[in-house]
Amino acid sequence: MSTADLSAIYRDYIACLNRQDWSELGRFVAPDVRHNGRAFGLAGYRAMLERDFATIPDLAFDIRLLVTEPPHVAALLGFRCSPRGTFLGLPVEGRTVTFTENVFYTFRDATIVDVRSIIDRGAIEEQIRDASHPA
């Protein structure tokens, strides 16, 4: 698979997430997908995404930087959204926060088999702290 082809598949995957088209998710995600070392499988992966959109109704994935070297894709994703209640253990309570996620994917043929993601939780923590202590 070429770099351009794999990048195009990844962009289609992100578009699929953004329209919450869960019936199409299996086109992009392998049945035996792993996420941060855990054997989620496709059903668990879909459940995670559905939970994310339930907690964050205005969730949208924005690709800020895409680095592709088959069979791997690395993406810097940007978010500006308003999680309800507690998000990543932080009491966001509907405030709008901005943060990034640096994430690596391993593909097998055209589907994702492994994901290693780190979210910049510290950035959210700072924004909540600043909001709690107005100057």
Next chain:
Amino acid sequence: MSTADLSAIYRDYIACLNRQDWSELGRFVAPDVRHNGRAFGLAGYRAMLERDFATIPDLAFDIRLLVTEPPHVAALLGFRCSPRGTFLGLPVEGRTVTFTENVFYTFRDATIVDVRSIIDRGAIEEQIRDASHPA
């Protein structure tokens, strides 16, 4: 610059960090380098690394996954080390912790001009919490 050439330069950069060869750092890092949105410059970048090695005498950078698409490199770095005192705001106090860093680099010619890094601080937090509450 080819993917293979840029990957080789990045591996040489990591080797330079691991032998703390600060006189060579300018071969890999541009005078106007930015780190997580801040205009560090080469001197500030070197100072950050020197502080890191002072806090973490057994610091070593281990490339777990390298994804190169010129002019970008994305690396999943692994660490197993024993930070003294407080590290990333956490009271590690010399305990040995393992964690990862997902980091994106932009190169201009053969030198790094931009770095966007997220460290998995949550992993360290968990290891410290577990250590404080032995089962």
